[in-house]
Amino acid sequence: MDLSYRMKSHWNKHGEKQESGEKLDNEATKDETYNLFQAAYFIDEELVQPIPINEPSEHGHGDEFIRRLEEAQTPLYPGCESYTKLSAIVDLYGLKGKSGLSSKHFNELLGIIKRMLPKDNVLLDSAASIKSFLKIFDMGYEKIHACVNDCCLFRKKYEELDNCPTCGASRWKINKRSKEIRKGVPVKVLRYFPIIPRFKRMFRSSQMAKDLRWHFDNKSTYGKMRHPVDSLAWDLVNDKWPSFAADPRNLRLGLSTDGFNSFSILSSKYSCWPVMLVNYNLPPMLCMKKDNIMLTLLIPGPKQPGNDIDIYLQPLVDDLQLLWENGVEAYDAFSKSTFNLKTMLMWTINDFPTYGNLAGCSTKGRKACPICGKNTHHRWLRFSKKFSYMGHRKFLKPSHPYRRKKSWFDNSVEHGSKPRALTGHNISAVLNDFPNDFGKGGDKKRKRNNNENDGDDDEDEDDTSDIDNQNELTRWNHK
Template identity: 55%
Template sequence: MFKDRRSKDYENGVEQFLNFAMIRASDLQSIRCPCRVCGNLRSQPIREIRNHLFFNGVDQSYTTWIWHGEAVTSGTSPCLNEQDFSQQQFDPSPTDNVAETIEMVQDAYDHCTADPEVFKKLLEDAEKPLYPGCTKFTKLSALVKLYNFKTTNSLSHTGFSDLLTLLGDMLPLNNEIPSSMYEAGKTFAALGMGYEKIHACPCDCILYRKEYKDATSCPTCGTSKWKLKKNSTEIRKDVPAKVLWYFPPIPRFRRMFQSAKIAKDLTWHAHERDYDGTMCHPTDTPSWKLVDHKWPDFAVEPRNIRLAISADGINPHSSLSSRYSCWPVIMITYNLPPWLCMKRKFMMLSLLISGPQQPGNDIDVYLAPLIDDLKMLWEVGVEAYDAYKEEHFRLKAVLLWTINDFPALGNLSGCTVKGNYACPIFSEGTCSHRLKYGKKNTYVGHRKFLPRYHPYRRQKRLLMVSKSLD
């Protein structure tokens, strides 16, 4: 079952395993699923398990079938998937949870490059009981659980603050539960989850940073950076008209390498993948290979990060109107295995551009802080600590791709995506025609038909097969 999922041997192994498990199952309706995603934590019907094993593959660490009838040898422990740890059917010891939290913070403190005093406060929170006499949770371990509950159930900041207030009232006096989302966020600030609020010109001309940091009006259009009072020309000082939320990626890259498991996964593409001639990972793409060929010094270090950014506009709060625009810029790390690349916890929000209008062609103004950090990661690099190899190294990164729809492509690349030359590939060779009365451009020359007597037209059997597949 640890061979190529497309092979006959793998198919036979799946069937043998399912027969083995069903003979020894206490419940014939469902058994634990050993795929990579479920990790023996979820019980599924036998048909669903078969699909999971072909789609997700079997958990590579599950070599002794202790959940499916094989005798348990000494030293054998259940196979646990960290992604679904919170959903397991047996609870770990609360003391183990507290110890793991303290160890995590202590490790971050030992290798931190930020303010050590901040980490000392975090370490105190990791050791401080949730309330006097509590042995199950510390302040930090309880907050980690609550944050996990918030993200899993998509609670709003207001809802989370109300939950914290309610828990604070339920727990004994002198408990350590924060009273609001803001207070809880301050506790986690030392772990590198901070952000920067950068003021912007409401006309999208500049960001008030670097040489414009102390300016009060835009040098390009003269618009004040402060908001105006409603139905008035009076300025509301200290209330910016537009704000860019910037989440620096460098601290998060460093934090990823401070986890031994994630640090190992970040070099999976170089040490653990199979080279079987098929395209199964971005390392097989021409873009990746071109970087390896042109910059061998960058390619020789497998820990150097290959990135993509995705940008698009959304209407927040499920609003179908276009009176407000929100543009998130998501960063994706492609060093990871294919089953982790697009996981939610590895998709980093880098920028949040919000305002009454979308940035359009001025999106480059808002991308400037991210571009500066990416340039530094490419040209100079930053010092980072690899917890898996237990050594310091210089971390670099390269941006391989941008992911966006067709209108956003025009904003990011500057190419034409409208009018007579809308195709970015054919440019002036685009087959376009403007309707005389409809006043719209149509593109009717892109469909190329086979000649009337071409031999492919007589292959009716293949034509029927293609239609059935559609």
């Protein structure tokens, strides 16, 4: 038995054409880049109709389309069958991104490759010219200047200011030696990747537009959850907003963010925060694929934004509100029709500290539980200098034996009942007049007084002595 016959590229015993795997891969790359080009450029934004190749439109896009289409199909050099101009650019620029090549070294690499190819090749010779060529995909990002103390973004009414209206910090970098302001060089820059053109582009591809309808006809029928469409939250949205749920093309999203050290695993001097969106309309095998997870914001360091992350989320929130309240006109290549595209942010995915920053809830101290709020059962341990949360027995049934086990817990019998979870209306009423002051300009953390019984209000004080607290902590550590 010939083991090599198992490989598809070697199937030639029954009249199949023998082709190398490299050639097949190159043809797949050509098809993929050509389809990507079509999805990005084939629709006229104003007419929202496909432009016939042989008929230029009244806005002049037809001639531009023909020229770009010819460039996409042009071989890298006469007689080249493996690469076109577009596929070569996509592969080389992808290598630059993966390897972290600087523009200078990338230009040198392009020069070397261009000299190796025949003289009549069409390969571009610089990173700048490649960026200009790839602008047809509209995949750039917006640079938004930010206050160094995270007080505001210099956009909309603050766009022309040179100093922060809150803390007065300069928008521009200051030369450390001469102390001169380097106007035009911002101190901090937020990168925002606009989501509306990316959502509209998804529906320009007929296959992607078809996949975005998957959730509508594939709900689980056997009671097992294998996609968010099978969750109670999904059904709640359908019941509460039936007009939104009626169109399967409306998108349901999840947001996730966290910080990471971009320069060294062990370094904590710089923390960069990406904000990503997950599209739950797609089927399970595509939903969490890295190609379909959208990077929307890149929040710069060196320090984490903390509660001031609200400032950096403004551009994304503005677009999400527009997509929820009014929607945008988009072209559906699958049904070949236009429709009003709307989106909804269903939930966020993050760890507990980030949850506190995003939701504006306390996740430590006396009110560490975002569900219980002010009813969180807490106790300040003087000797260990931290809070202890031992009130979990009140969630048990009134007749549960653990409620009477003193020695197992905090030497007390639990008679309380579980607190009511805060609703959205309760939280809104509490935070209605809450002053939300952004920025870190001059603010210092309060130092805790060791003699202060922090965390216990007068009405929450109990008779447990310091010795009992110490014994309680020891007992807890042993368990």
